[in-house]
Amino acid sequence: MRARLLGTLGPLLALIAACLFFATRSDRFLTADNLSIVLQQVMVVGVIAIGQTLVILTAGVDLSCGSVMALGGIVMTKLAVEHQLPVPLAIAAGVAATTSFGAINGLLVTRLRLPPFIVTLGTLNIAFAITQLYSNAQTITDVPAGLTTLGNAFQVGGSSVVYGALLMLALYAVAAFALSQTAAGRHVYAVGNNPEGARLTGIATQRVLLGVYMLAGVCYGLAALLSVARTGVGDPNAGQAENLEAITAVVVGGTSLFGGRGLVLSSLVGALIVGVFRNGLTLMGVSSVYQMLVTGVLVILAVATDQFSRRVAERGEK
Amino acid sequence: MTARMVLEAKGIVKHFGHITALDGTDFELRASEILGIIGDNGAGKSTLIKTLSGAVVPDRGEIFVDGERVHFRAPSDARRAGIETLYQELAVAPALSIVENLFLGRELRRSGFLGNVLRMLDRRRMLAESTAYMQELGIGVRSMKQAVETLSGGQRQGVAVARSAAFARHVVIMDEPTAALGVKEGNLVLDLIRRVRDRGLSVVLISHNMPHVFEVADRIHVARLGRRVALLDPKRVSMSDAVAVMTGALNPGQLPA
Amino acid sequence: MLLRVALIVALFVVPSLAYGQPVIGLITKTSTNPFFVKMREGAEAAAKSNGARLISGSGKNDGDNVGQVTALENMIAAGAKVILITPNDSKAIVPSISKARAKGILVIALDSPTDPVDASDALFATDNYRAGTLIGRYARAALGAKPARIATIDLFPGHPVGAQRHNGFLKGFGLRAPEASVNTLGTAPEVVCMADSYGDQTRGQTAMENCLQKNPDINVVYTINEPSAAGAYKALKAKGKEKSVVLVSVDGGCQGVRDVASGAIAATAQQYPVKMAELGVAAGLAFIKTGKKPSGYTDTGVSLIAKTKVSGVESKDVATGLELCFGRK
Numbered sequence: 001m002r003a004r005l006l007g008t009l010g011p012l013l014a015l016i017a018a019c020l021f022f023a024t025r026s027d028r029f030l031t032a033d034n035l036s037i038v039l040q041q042v043m044v045v046g047v048i049a050i051g052q053t054l055v056i057l058t059a060g061v062d063l064s065c066g067s068v069m070a071l072g073g074i075v076m077t078k079l080a081v082e083h084q085l086p087v088p089l090a091i092a093a094g095v096a097a098t099t100s101f102g103a104i105n106g107l108l109v110t111r112l113r114l115p116p117f118i119v120t121l122g123t124l125n126i127a128f129a130i131t132q133l134y135s136n137a138q139t140i141t142d143v144p145a146g147l148t149t150l151g152n153a154f155q156v157g158g159s160s161v162v163y164g165a166l167l168m169l170a171l172y173a174v175a176a177f178a179l180s181q182t183a184a185g186r187h188v189y190a191v192g193n194n195p196e197g198a199r200l201t202g203i204a205t206q207r208v209l210l211g212v213y214m215l216a217g218v219c220y221g222l223a224a225l226l227s228v229a230r231t232g233v234g235d236p237n238a239g240q241a242e243n244l245e246a247i248t249a250v251v252v253g254g255t256s257l258f259g260g261r262g263l264v265l266s267s268l269v270g271a272l273i274v275g276v277f278r279n280g281l282t283l284m285g286v287s288s289v290y291q292m293l294v295t296g297v298l299v300i301l302a303v304a305t306d307q308f309s310r311r312v313a314e315r316g317e318k
Numbered sequence: 319m320t321a322r323m324v325l326e327a328k329g330i331v332k333h334f335g336h337i338t339a340l341d342g343t344d345f346e347l348r349a350s351e352i353l354g355i356i357g358d359n360g361a362g363k364s365t366l367i368k369t370l371s372g373a374v375v376p377d378r379g380e381i382f383v384d385g386e387r388v389h390f391r392a393p394s395d396a397r398r399a400g401i402e403t404l405y406q407e408l409a410v411a412p413a414l415s416i417v418e419n420l421f422l423g424r425e426l427r428r429s430g431f432l433g434n435v436l437r438m439l440d441r442r443r444m445l446a447e448s449t450a451y452m453q454e455l456g457i458g459v460r461s462m463k464q465a466v467e468t469l470s471g472g473q474r475q476g477v478a479v480a481r482s483a484a485f486a487r488h489v490v491i492m493d494e495p496t497a498a499l500g501v502k503e504g505n506l507v508l509d510l511i512r513r514v515r516d517r518g519l520s521v522v523l524i525s526h527n528m529p530h531v532f533e534v535a536d537r538i539h540v541a542r543l544g545r546r547v548a549l550l551d552p553k554r555v556s557m558s559d560a561v562a563v564m565t566g567a568l569n570p571g572q573l574p575a
Numbered sequence: 576m577l578l579r580v581a582l583i584v585a586l587f588v589v590p591s592l593a594y595g596q597p598v599i600g601l602i603t604k605t606s607t608n609p610f611f612v613k614m615r616e617g618a619e620a621a622a623k624s625n626g627a628r629l630i631s632g633s634g635k636n637d638g639d640n641v642g643q644v645t646a647l648e649n650m651i652a653a654g655a656k657v658i659l660i661t662p663n664d665s666k667a668i669v670p671s672i673s674k675a676r677a678k679g680i681l682v683i684a685l686d687s688p689t690d691p692v693d694a695s696d697a698l699f700a701t702d703n704y705r706a707g708t709l710i711g712r713y714a715r716a717a718l719g720a721k722p723a724r725i726a727t728i729d730l731f732p733g734h735p736v737g738a739q740r741h742n743g744f745l746k747g748f749g750l751r752a753p754e755a756s757v758n759t760l761g762t763a764p765e766v767v768c769m770a771d772s773y774g775d776q777t778r779g780q781t782a783m784e785n786c787l788q789k790n791p792d793i794n795v796v797y798t799i800n801e802p803s804a805a806g807a808y809k810a811l812k813a814k815g816k817e818k819s820v821v822l823v824s825v826d827g828g829c830q831g832v833r834d835v836a837s838g839a840i841a842a843t844a845q846q847y848p849v850k851m852a853e854l855g856v857a858a859g860l861a862f863i864k865t866g867k868k869p870s871g872y873t874d875t876g877v878s879l880i881a882k883t884k885v886s887g888v889e890s891k892d893v894a895t896g897l898e899l900c901f902g903r904k
Contacts, residue, residue: 026789034788041781125635137607138903139776139802139830182437183425190411190422197409201423202394227777232809235776236607237802240636260413282785288771289732 010305011254011269014298018273022280029283032159039161042275043168044069044230045242047223049249049267050175051102051216056250057179058192058212059259060116062105064124065220065246066239071131072098072224077140077234080147087146095221101127102217106210124243131236140234151229164226168268171222175264188212193260248295249274252302256310273298322349323385324488324520325370325401330379332365339365340376341544347489352511352521354531354552356564357541363524366541367491370522371403372396383488400487406494408478412467416459417441417448419466420481451484452476454517455510472503476510483514490514491522496530508534528557540564548573597627597863599856600650600658602643604687606633609828610848611661613901614685617849618659621856627863629856630655637774640664644671657681657859659852665690665735681862683869685851687736697869699854703739703825704746704755706844706877707797709888710823711747713842714795716885717821721794723748726768726786728779728798728807733758737799740825744797767793772803779803783810798824801831801843808839827880829900835882836893842881845891848901850875 022029048065055062076094079085085093101123108119150167153160179185190198191208199205227238253270255262277294327345331338340362347353357363368374370381372390381388383399390396396403410419421444427433428440448462457476459469466474475495482490492511496504504527511521511534525531531538532552540548540563548563548570555573562568601618603611615631622629630653632646640663648671650658658680662668665688672682672694684695692698715723727744730737738758745752750763760769767790770782779798786793787810796811798804804824811817817839824831827845834840858869879888880896897904 028788037784037788041784044777128636132607136903137609137612139805141830177436181439183427183439184437186414186418186422186425186439189414190418193411193413194409196407197411198422200393200405200409202397203423231777231780231806233776233805235802237775238777240775241773241778260411278781279785279788282768282770282782283789285768285789287732287769 008254008263008266010309011252011266011273011302015269015273015276018276018280022276022283025280026283029280032157034279034283036153036159036161036165038272038275038279039165040230041279042271043162043165044223044227045245045249045274046168046268046271047171047219047226048242048246049253049271050171050264051219051223052246052250053175053253053255053262053264053267054179054188054212054219055116055216056192056247056255056257057188057259057262058209059195059257060109060209060212061120061247061257062213062216063117063120063243063247064101064105064127065120065216066242066244067124067127067131068098068101068217068239069220069224069227069242070236070239071101071127071134072221073228073238074131074135074140074234074236076147076224077143077228078135080144081140081142081234087144090147091225094224095218098221098224099214099217102214102220103210105217106213109213110206110209135234135236137236139236141232143228143232143234147225148229148232150226151232162230164229167222167226171219172265172268179264184208184211189260191259245274246271248299252295252298254302254306256306257303261306261310270302323347324349324383325522326382326385327366327370328380328382330366330369330376330381332369332374332376338544340369340379342379343541343545345370345539345546346549347520347522348536349520350515350518351536352515352523352534354535354538355522355524355541356526356528356531356538356560358564361541361564362544363541364493367403367493367522367524370396370489371401371491373403397485401489401491402482402486404478404482404490404492404495406497408474410466410474410478413465415463415465416452416469416477417445417462419477420444420448420451420484422481424485447484448480451480455480455483455513457506457510470503472499472506475499475503475507479507479510479514483510483517483519486519489520489522491524493524494526495523496525496527504530528561532557532560540570542566597657597860598650598653598655599627599629599859600646600653600655601629601631601852601855602646602650602658602660603631603633604637604643604661604663605635605639606631608637609902610686610826614661614848614852617852618856621853625856625860627856627860634663638663640667643668647671647675651675651678651680655680656863657683659683659685659855659859660695661686662689669694681859681868683855683858685855686848688872690735692872697858698872699851699858699875700872701846701851701877702755702874703736704743705874706825706846707740707743707745708747709743709844709877709879710797710825710842711744711749712888713747713879713881713885713890714744714797714821714823715748716888717841717883718795723765723795724790724793725763725766725795725797726770726783726790726793727760727766728770728772728782728786728796728803729760730799731771731773732760740799741797744823748795772799772806774800774803776802776806779806780810781806783807784813787811787814787816794820796820796822798822800824801826801828801834801840804831804840804843805834808834827878827896827900829897829902829904832880832893832896832900835880835896838882841883842879842890843896845878845880845896845899847875847877847899 072094075097076090080090150164153162187203191205249270250267253266325347329342330340332340369376372393372395426440428438432438538550563570619629634642682695684698686700689695742752742761753761768786772779772782801824821841823842825844879890881890
């Protein structure tokens, strides 16, 4: 049990250690203002990471997450700006678009039994192409205020908190509850841990998988809304970094790529770690090349720790 | 004294393409009995089990549960009729806890708003009931919350047996439950099987392990070439005779019934 | 009988007459970036009006070398005598270009050089160093006498265009700067923050936010291109600094020029993809007709687009910028 705890708490300790380190290197790091900025910078990938966690818990992976998010953003903004659709409808359409992509991913994985890596590699390119074509590769500007409200902030004790960040935290709470306190959530873990065994116990594994990919799509749609709110535009080139960064957040947070293990809240920690390093290194004046180096090392450390804690747990508790 | 017939099958036929897996086999299982099924490879043991558990639908023949005719189209139909099956490849999720595995697919929800709307699990009740099942069956573990992968092979098998026994109302079917277990753990599982029978359930036990079958079975169903060729009493027939019937070397008519 | 012969001859001769058209290939970095869309349109028009056929291809995304190698091989097979290319990876494309040149095909680099530069027959490109210098001079003049606190929102480490624009900016601003041939980013005491945007709007915003956290008193911002400038502007606006900071950029796309018109960007250096395409097609046709190869580097021109003129720096107005821009007008 202790080794399991290490696997879960490890990333949190790493995050705290990183914060303390940067606090010593720059007196601007630990200010409420700066931390609020980091939270804003992390909120888009944070929400994408919720969907990605669900997929990775089933021993899958979704490489298309960022590109699908970009598509959702373009659909929302184009409908609102060029077709004057009311904002709630535009948002719904955007989320519907991303959820459909989630359904496509899920159906290809469950019905055709194609490996998720390959499927989402394909949908990554398809989503990117559709986004470019639908937007004519142009950024959509003059976006109505309704779409950007989540980018607005309110004051809390001297610093501003963006509404979008609150939405992200709320989504994490919902996801954490569903995964740990409902049968459907436990089934996600069972399917990832032993898919055949889960089927034999009577769990509708195909439905669970399809549901997971579609829910991930919903997350990408909500992330699109947050992205539009943050930047104020519909950008067809958004999300390129998030395709891999969301997976990084989940892995660095401690969730196992082999499925069946991990907590969704860890992905928030993972996303924060990446954001904190990016912010901290810039405050220190260090080149962004070192960010890549640090991220790479963190990923390997995270996977190694996961393997180590599992092996110790298996040996120690017999 | 004719015991109640809990599960019965007559003239089951099943073809897979050109292969005849079951050639009009019969089957009967009494209440509170352990029935061992032995047979060579290709005798049709697994297929027979699968028709009884709903995993395979027979081409011809009838199945009766408690004297009533049933048609199983899917494993869930058999489960609803009170028949639980323990498969050879264990259907447990190693990373999940014992409690979660025991209730996998059949989780208990809290009452009221929390349970019905939020669909929240009743972990306390599941823990209490799991502890009770495991204690009743005499399976010792350190903590019900520990992950199944931290258990030994015998304990894992015990969890799977406990799950079947907990939810079965009539029959527990076990496919090679002591395979890949050491001597001590194998005996633990046999003990478990006896306790399951003593709780009032009937157990169907497929096994290649002749000593185990003879030790625990009340009767032995011998399968050969897709049919039941004999129903033997282990107290009156020797192991070597049973094997001979199984391979066709001995005619069952020559044995005391 | 004669009719039949005539028909058969016609069936063979007519198509081969069409196939007698000189074939020019154009390979861009991507097919969707409006900069390259405009370049392709310019090349198609120039080819058509000169009786040549243009076939085009591209990489899948910025940095995709393999896609360009494939396009190159396909164009050689299709009989292209001239290939114009904007290389995604200036080093990695060289072996494929050498193979083409060994077959007698003329290869001209557009917009970005190969590494080494003479791996291609000629280069028609924006002088990115000069583009940076122009906006550097503008920024210095626009800032006035105030001490400069500069943030540079760059591309990513190691990219020649990123380095040229950045270093040219420093030079134009009056600071000590590396030469145009250097691929690393120069620094100066006045440069208080350098962050990478990878050329995209969201990451430009993040980069600017972090720089503002580091130095809230930044008053000049150089950006690698207009999308990252748009992101930087959003960050500046969130902190109420958009009026007190001089923000400059490079590209001259229509959205960027609109941002200059609205005051978000103070000045941008406009480059001319159509000019690159036209010069490339013309040089290619000359090669096909006379065998004469172009050589060396030809500057395709860059102009400063600004709303407000500043003394000592020549600039064109927004209306002109809008006429000449690429992208959706």
